[in-house]
Amino acid sequence: MSDRKLIDLVDITKQYGDSVVLDDLNLYIRENEFLTLLGPSGCGKTTTLRIIGGFETPDKGKVIFDGKDITRLAPNERQLNTVFQKYALFTHMTITENIAFGLKIKKKSKQYIKDKIDYALKLVNLDGFGNRMPDSLSGGQQQRIAIARAIVNEPKVLLLDEPLGALDLKMRQDMQYELIRLKNELGITFVYVTHDQEEALTMSDTIVVMNQGYIQQVGTPEMIYNEPKNAFVADFIGESNIISATMVEDKLVNILGANFVCVDTGFGRNQPVDVVIRPEDIDLVKPEDGIIKGRVTSLIFKGVHYEMEVMANGREWLVHSTDLSPVGSEVGIRVDPFDIQIMNRPESEDEEVVTIDEP
Amino acid sequence: MVNAIKKFIQKFYLGIMLLFLYAPILILIVLSFNKSKSRSKWGGFTLDWYRSLFESSDLLTALYNTLLIALLSALGATLLGTMGAIAINRMRKSTRTIMMSITNIPMLNAEIVTAISLMLLFIAVREFIPNFQLGFLSVLVSHITFNIPYVILSVSPKLKQTDRSTYEAAMDLGASPIMAFFKVVLPDIMPGILSGFLLAFTMSLDDFVITHFTKGPGLDTLSTKIYAETRKGIQPEIYALSTILFGAVFLLLVLVNLRKDKNQADAKPRR
Amino acid sequence: MSRDKKVEKKLKEELQGKKKRNNALLASPYIIWMAIFIIVPLFMIAYYGLTDKENGSFTLANIKLILDPVNLKALWLSIRLSVISTLICLLLAYPIAMILRSLNMKRSSFIVFIFILPMWMNFLLRTIAWQNILERNGILNTILSFLHLPTLNIINTSAAIILGMVYNYLPFMILPIYNVLIKIDNNVINAARDLGANGLQTLLKITLPLSLPGVISGITMVFVPSLTTFVISNILGGNKVVLIGNVIEQQFKVVNNRNAGAGLSLVLMVFVLASMALLSKYDKEAEGKSIW
Numbered sequence: 001m002s003d004r005k006l007i008d009l010v011d012i013t014k015q016y017g018d019s020v021v022l023d024d025l026n027l028y029i030r031e032n033e034f035l036t037l038l039g040p041s042g043c044g045k046t047t048t049l050r051i052i053g054g055f056e057t058p059d060k061g062k063v064i065f066d067g068k069d070i071t072r073l074a075p076n077e078r079q080l081n082t083v084f085q086k087y088a089l090f091t092h093m094t095i096t097e098n099i100a101f102g103l104k105i106k107k108k109s110k111q112y113i114k115d116k117i118d119y120a121l122k123l124v125n126l127d128g129f130g131n132r133m134p135d136s137l138s139g140g141q142q143q144r145i146a147i148a149r150a151i152v153n154e155p156k157v158l159l160l161d162e163p164l165g166a167l168d169l170k171m172r173q174d175m176q177y178e179l180i181r182l183k184n185e186l187g188i189t190f191v192y193v194t195h196d197q198e199e200a201l202t203m204s205d206t207i208v209v210m211n212q213g214y215i216q217q218v219g220t221p222e223m224i225y226n227e228p229k230n231a232f233v234a235d236f237i238g239e240s241n242i243i244s245a246t247m248v249e250d251k252l253v254n255i256l257g258a259n260f261v262c263v264d265t266g267f268g269r270n271q272p273v274d275v276v277i278r279p280e281d282i283d284l285v286k287p288e289d290g291i292i293k294g295r296v297t298s299l300i301f302k303g304v305h306y307e308m309e310v311m312a313n314g315r316e317w318l319v320h321s322t323d324l325s326p327v328g329s330e331v332g333i334r335v336d337p338f339d340i341q342i343m344n345r346p347e348s349e350d351e352e353v354v355t356i357d358e359p
Numbered sequence: 360m361v362n363a364i365k366k367f368i369q370k371f372y373l374g375i376m377l378l379f380l381y382a383p384i385l386i387l388i389v390l391s392f393n394k395s396k397s398r399s400k401w402g403g404f405t406l407d408w409y410r411s412l413f414e415s416s417d418l419l420t421a422l423y424n425t426l427l428i429a430l431l432s433a434l435g436a437t438l439l440g441t442m443g444a445i446a447i448n449r450m451r452k453s454t455r456t457i458m459m460s461i462t463n464i465p466m467l468n469a470e471i472v473t474a475i476s477l478m479l480l481f482i483a484v485r486e487f488i489p490n491f492q493l494g495f496l497s498v499l500v501s502h503i504t505f506n507i508p509y510v511i512l513s514v515s516p517k518l519k520q521t522d523r524s525t526y527e528a529a530m531d532l533g534a535s536p537i538m539a540f541f542k543v544v545l546p547d548i549m550p551g552i553l554s555g556f557l558l559a560f561t562m563s564l565d566d567f568v569i570t571h572f573t574k575g576p577g578l579d580t581l582s583t584k585i586y587a588e589t590r591k592g593i594q595p596e597i598y599a600l601s602t603i604l605f606g607a608v609f610l611l612l613v614l615v616n617l618r619k620d621k622n623q624a625d626a627k628p629r630r
Numbered sequence: 631m632s633r634d635k636k637v638e639k640k641l642k643e644e645l646q647g648k649k650k651r652n653n654a655l656l657a658s659p660y661i662i663w664m665a666i667f668i669i670v671p672l673f674m675i676a677y678y679g680l681t682d683k684e685n686g687s688f689t690l691a692n693i694k695l696i697l698d699p700v701n702l703k704a705l706w707l708s709i710r711l712s713v714i715s716t717l718i719c720l721l722l723a724y725p726i727a728m729i730l731r732s733l734n735m736k737r738s739s740f741i742v743f744i745f746i747l748p749m750w751m752n753f754l755l756r757t758i759a760w761q762n763i764l765e766r767n768g769i770l771n772t773i774l775s776f777l778h779l780p781t782l783n784i785i786n787t788s789a790a791i792i793l794g795m796v797y798n799y800l801p802f803m804i805l806p807i808y809n810v811l812i813k814i815d816n817n818v819i820n821a822a823r824d825l826g827a828n829g830l831q832t833l834l835k836i837t838l839p840l841s842l843p844g845v846i847s848g849i850t851m852v853f854v855p856s857l858t859t860f861v862i863s864n865i866l867g868g869n870k871v872v873l874i875g876n877v878i879e880q881q882f883k884v885v886n887n888r889n890a891g892a893g894l895s896l897v898l899m900v901f902v903l904a905s906m907a908l909l910s911k912y913d914k915e916a917e918g919k920s921i922w
Binding site for chain 3: 369372373376377379380381382383384386387390398399439440442443445446447449450458461462464465467468469470471472473475476477478479480482483500501503504507536557558561562564565567568572581582585586589593597598601604605608609612
């Protein structure tokens with residue numbers, strides 16, 4: 001990934017009727033980056049992608065591609081290609097004809113097209129499928145054809161709109177590795193839209209978390225997971241305990257009546273904040289060693305770990321641990337200072353944290 | 360800008376086409392208020408034809424026949440067609456294809472051929488039952504026959520959408536198959552049955568060719584009456600009667616649509 | 631086979647047998663109705679068409695009537711006019727269906743206004759109203775002379791009949807095309823654009839081929855009634871234009887020769903079936919030419 005900006009979205013606003021889908025969005029995408037737009041349905045991620053692809057025109061703002069303003073350019077005049085939700089293969093054409101479509105439009109030579117198709121089919125591991133019809137292929141195979149159809153045109157950017165949404169779990173995981181491999185082999189920019197946080201964390205260089213038309217946070221998967229900027233991001237990415245707390249002083253936060261040492265500074269004295277603690281970051285210890293005490297109220301075996309709920313200081317704490325504490329036992333709770341993530345409470349309307357009902 | 364022009368051209372084209380489809384109807388409505396009996400001269404506004412219409416027992420009888428045949432044939436076709444659609448839906452694919460091809464014959468075959476074939480059947484029946492006359496019954500049977508495919512075409516898609524598991528769930532919860540059908544499947548396909556009925560009613564109302572061949576001498580519907588008058592000139596009362604019919608249905612549709620819109624607006628969730 | 635399995639199998643067979651009986655009970659009224667009022671009447675046409683009026687013996691004379699120059703001319707004219715009006719309908723209807731698709735309106739209200747509502751104004755009256763528009767001193771010529779344009783004299787000509795056919799059967803072309811078009815995923819069209827096709831290329835290579843089944847059933851639904859009409863030609867053609875439908879109708883209603891009429895109907899039916907078979911070779915949808 002280079003540091004050169006390839007796509008620059010400037011002050012993008014899009015409205016459908018009364019509802020504002022995107023409000024003054026600014027975002028840049030670097031060359032060879034794998035960037036994921038992540039958020040719940042209706043957050044504006046697909047609209048953003050469609051604006052880059054040219055299927056929507058923003059009401060306000062500009063789309064800069066490689067230094068040129070392409071805001072009003074039709075999709076067929078843009079140097080990027082899209083892999084659509086549910087594949088959008090041409091059902092009246094064979095696989096070969098599907099893949100050749102873009103090249104024939106560009107009037108490439110017969111030999112060139114043939115070579116490209118062979119190369120693309122090999123790349124997506126579907127050698128020998130050329131004469132089949134799309135309907136006769138499985139979902140995963142159709143998906144790979146859709147990718148092949150896009151990449152033979154040598155786009156600088158590949159846009160992917162929830163491409164794995166219709167596949168089953170196993171296929172989805174396989175395709176994630178496949179996509180990373182493709183990205184590395186082709187050396188082009190991927191812009192990926194999904195509502196699946198695991199997909200985003202696995203594949204991306206950069207994740208853009210969106211909600212209700214606003215960007216909530218931009219960062220590497222590690223940053224997004226470990227240092228969520230607000231409760232929405234924390235809640236959307238992985239499981240977490242989000243607790244209202246008060247900053248006592250620098251590096252000391254009062255959570256539900258107990259003082260915890262943390263690493264954050266720069267908040268005002270007695271300022272109300274939100275605290276995020278990941279369930280796997282909570283250590284259950286002997287009651288007398290804990291900062292606060294509690295009682296285990298439920299225990300579920302999850303395979304790699306146990307999931308426990310601990311009632312302590314008037315709140316259920318979600319805990320993941322490989323060590324088992326039986327229901328009813330008394331435990332102490334400890335958290336390492338750098339595992340406590342302190343966040344500002346939202347102030348402006350723009351940042352308003354919204355609870356969502358997706359799992 | 361280019362988009363705006365495109366949108367305008369689209370709307371304009373659509374408008375022209377709707378005008379093309381509705382211009383004759385407008386003309387007929389205008390004629391119903393025309394004082395002059397000649398259809399090519401405007402003699403001033405009048406409601407006379409609407410008054411004299413109710414004194415013309417001929418026309419009222421034709422109207423009565425038309426509506427009665429439409430109602431009964433739509434009911435018959437809906438009953439037979441719905442039963443047929445359910446049965447066809449449960450058949451194996453090969454049988455289903457054969458059944459559907461036969462079902463579609465009256466719809467795809469030339470109307471005149473269907474009409475003649477039914478007429479010849481009724482004439483043959485007369486050989487065996489001398490008392491049988493071509494008339495109300497033969498027209499009714501013919502209308503039911505050509506209406507059935509429309510009902511099946513309306514009901515079948517709804518049946519395909521109906522989840523088989525809801526029917527099974529009802530039985531699992533203790534309903535007998537018949538109860539499960541009436542409580543679960545029937546309400547599910549009701550919209551299809553209703554639209555099939557309305558379509559059949561409308562088709563029957565608008566029919567001329569089938570009635571023309573199967574009616575025999577005694578019976579007249581609006582269509583056959585109009586056809587008989589084509590040469591000598593239509594009596595203006597017919598325009599008035601048709602305008603009333605058309606206007607009533609138009610109002611009904613507008614009301615139904617307004618209510619649907621309102622319901623949808625009310626039901627819109629607020630975020 | 632163990633005992634349990636045997637019992638299970640027997641129960642299953644019984645259940646299936648019951649289902650079959652139920653289904654037969656449900657299907658039988660409909661099947662009987664179809665047999666009596668669809669299949670038997672078709673044989674009646676064949677019977678009358680192939681027998682002599684006087685003595686009821688087998689003859690091909692009624693069929694051969696089609697070779698009579700007058701009848702042959704009528705058939706040929708019917709074919710010409712119905713092909714022309716089918717093509718005009720197709721050209722007019724395709725853009726309408728495309729526009730309606732792009733408008734994203736509730737389909738039920740559209741069907742009602744284009745398709746159902748006009749039927750509540752009698753079909754004969756609507757056709758008669760075209761006399762008003764087209765005749766020598768009719769509305770069209772009044773408008774034309776008001777605009778100082780040359781007047782048209784098309785009433786009682788083939789042109790008037792074509793117009794009547796297009797007017798009456800246009801909805802039958804719009805509906806099936808529209809129904810196929812709205813089923814095409816927007817993203818399929820977007821994909822074509824994305825891969826570099828311009829609007830025209832997308833239409834020719836993607837939209838048109840994908841909508842072919844709708845076009846085919848639209849063509850059938852316009853061509854067959856146009857080919858066989860006798861009403862439109864009667865009202866808008868005066869007595870000057872005679873179509874095959876008029877010939878057949880007169881055999882029954884004027885000449886009173888059922889056998890001749892049935893013979894000609896038989897020819898017409900075979901002709902219609904042949905042209906539909908030819909068309910359906912292009913139609914991939916095997917089951918039910920649904921217009922809805």
